[in-house]
Amino acid sequence: MTEISGSSSQAAANQVQVQVSKAVGLEFQDGGGQAPSPSLMKKAIHSQIKQMSDEVTNGLKQLYKQYIRPVEVTYKFGEFANSPPWEDADFDAPPMVVMLGQYSVGKTTFIRYLLERDFPGQRIGPEPTTDRFCAIMHSNQEKIIPGQAAAMDITRPFRALQRFGSGFLNKFEVVMCPSPILESIYFIDTPGVLSGEKQRIGRSYQFPQVIEWFAARADRILLLFDAHKLDISDEFSDAIKMLKGHDDKIRVVLNKCDLGKGEMCFCFDFFFSSLQMHRSNFKYI
Numbered sequence: 001m002t003e004i005s006g007s008s009s010q011a012a013a014n015q016v017q018v019q020v021s022k023a024v025g026l027e028f029q030d031g032g033g034q035a036p037s038p039s040l041m042k043k044a045i046h047s048q049i050k051q052m053s054d055e056v057t058n059g060l061k062q063l064y065k066q067y068i069r070p071v072e073v074t075y076k077f078g079e080f081a082n083s084p085p086w087e088d089a090d091f092d093a094p095p096m097v098v099m100l101g102q103y104s105v106g107k108t109t110f111i112r113y114l115l116e117r118d119f120p121g122q123r124i125g126p127e128p129t130t131d132r133f134c135a136i137m138h139s140n141q142e143k144i145i146p147g148q149a150a151a152m153d154i155t156r157p158f159r160a161l162q163r164f165g166s167g168f169l170n171k172f173e174v175v176m177c178p179s180p181i182l183e184s185i186y187f188i189d190t191p192g193v194l195s196g197e198k199q200r201i202g203r204s205y206q207f208p209q210v211i212e213w214f215a216a217r218a219d220r221i222l223l224l225f226d227a228h229k230l231d232i233s234d235e236f237s238d239a240i241k242m243l244k245g246h247d248d249k250i251r252v253v254l255n256k257c258d259l260g261k262g263e264m265c266f267c268f269d270f271f272f273s274s275l276q277m278h279r280s281n282f283k284y285i
Contacts, residue, residue, distance in 0.1 A: 061091045083216075084160050090217075093157040094138075095185045098214050101224035102236055103192025106255040110224065111136060111187050115179040120144050132171040133210070134189040139176030147172030161213070167204030188214055193236040207235060212242040221250045227257045 069085050071077070078084040099107040108122055120142045121134065135150070135158070145153075147169035151162050161169065171191070190211070215221055221243060232240070243250060 095219035098188040098218040105224045105226040119177040137186040138182035145174040150174040208238045
């Protein structure tokens, strides 16, 4: 291990400053010249981070194609692991954030707040409104891509969803929206889970298995709960169990917490007692 001296550290910092300065089109000479505005500095730093991220992603793609993918194909790894070989779109896609919760807990509203705007196809209301899986991604123009078309598009990371059949793809869509935050991440809005056996029988696909697929590829999983409705249905419990092995990705959001201090303490006690019956070691917001 090489120890970095103070002079080396300062030289590295100066090099970063020079790169940022070139990115904003300014030059610094012994403290002279006009300092760039915070917005230009922020844009330059984001540009440098994206450049480094692209270099890492391209390196991973090359390593995967050269060493890992041939082994997967030779030993038919995808057939018993239900995970076909990765394509370029799986590497190039931004980080995925999955919203999971029962009906009317505020998943779509939470996404709308982060986007700072409405998005095509959004349905918000006190009754169960979102009845399909919806991937909200970035584009300069608003449009909705049906699930069948999205699963056939080699430029999108959803080709592996074909394994769930047309029953699921008919309930899946990709929404393109020109929101700045979607340049860095994209969201998966999931159907609200209802109580009772009727909804489970009425589905044309296996909801827990689909959740397991998204959980394996997600970078963050947000479990949203309504502070006024803390019960956990059987189907939602099955979905939570499918998150096993992804505890580091999970964050629990207790939404609609406009309660008094005493009510909130009771709410926390009841909520975590109920949640620990299904899973443990959750981090909450």
